[in-house]
Amino acid sequence: xxxxxxxxxxxxxxxxxxxxxxxxxxxxxxxxxxxxxxxxxxxxxxxxxxxxxxxxxxxxxxxxxxxxxxxxxxxxxxxxxxxxxxxxxxxxxxxxxxxxxxxxxxxxxxxxxxxxxxxxxxxxxxxxxxxxxxxxxxxxxxxxxxxxxxxxxxxxxxxxxxxxxxxxxxxxxxxxxxxxxx
Numbered sequence: 001x002x003x004x005x006x007x008x009x010x011x012x013x014x015x016x017x018x019x020x021x022x023x024x025x026x027x028x029x030x031x032x033x034x035x036x037x038x039x040x041x042x043x044x045x046x047x048x049x050x051x052x053x054x055x056x057x058x059x060x061x062x063x064x065x066x067x068x069x070x071x072x073x074x075x076x077x078x079x080x081x082x083x084x085x086x087x088x089x090x091x092x093x094x095x096x097x098x099x100x101x102x103x104x105x106x107x108x109x110x111x112x113x114x115x116x117x118x119x120x121x122x123x124x125x126x127x128x129x130x131x132x133x134x135x136x137x138x139x140x141x142x143x144x145x146x147x148x149x150x151x152x153x154x155x156x157x158x159x160x161x162x163x164x165x166x167x168x169x170x171x172x173x174x175x176x177x178x179x180x181x182x
Contacts, residue, residue: 002081003165005181007045007174008038014174018181019046027058027066027087034060043150047165047178048081055164056085057157059146069142069157071164077136090142093135147172 008015017037024030034044041062049055054072061067068085076082088094144154152171160167169178 001051002049002079003051003182004046004048004081005165005178006034006037007047007169007172007178008034009043009045010038010040014169014172014177016169016174016177016181021048021081021084024084027068027084030058030084031060031066034058034066035063045147045168045172047168048085049165050075050079050081052162053079054082055160056082057146057168058085059143067143067146069140069144069146071140071158071160072138073136073141074138086136086141091136 004019004021006017006019008017015037019033021030024033030046034046035041038044044060046058046060047055048058054070054075056068056070056076059067068087068090070076070082070085070090073082073086073091077086140158144157147157147168148154150172152168156171157168166175166178169175
């Protein structure tokens with residue numbers, strides 16, 4: 001189960017709105033969606049949570065590049081919403097480098113050689129899947145200080161689990177407005 005919400009900081013406090021991410025394909029699309037929520041270039045947070053899996057925070061301040069934190073990159077990589085956040089830059093790899101070794105592929109897209117009989121468990125995992133899993137680290141990635149000036153320290157953010165979105169909203173003083181969109 002996923003939950004995604006926008007929190008826009010205004011002069012009167014935080015305003016929340018739930019958001020559909022079905023039409024969002026890139027981090028740039030997500031940043032544009034966040035900017036639309038705040039015409040005054042105020043801070044907007046996009047909070048995404050997969051129950052018992054991972055959570056992500058995207059912070060957009062006006063026209064600045066979005067700042068991103070993901071609690072567990074490997075878990076998020078298995079999610080279409082997580083893939084939006086896990087850019088090459090965030091993962092520290094060159095654009096387009098998904099961890100696969102294209103030189104190890106034959107023209108028909110198979111690996112060089114046949115798997116050993118002892119590798120039967122690995123036979124159904126293609127090179128792209130194996131390389132991608134290795135390319136995405138387990139654990140947090142991104143800017144863990146993304147909420148520090150709003151009252152959530154790096155240490156607190158890294159320690160969140162379970163109901164992280166509600167805990168973040170509570171620390172920001174926005175739990176009541178977030179609850180209205182849940």
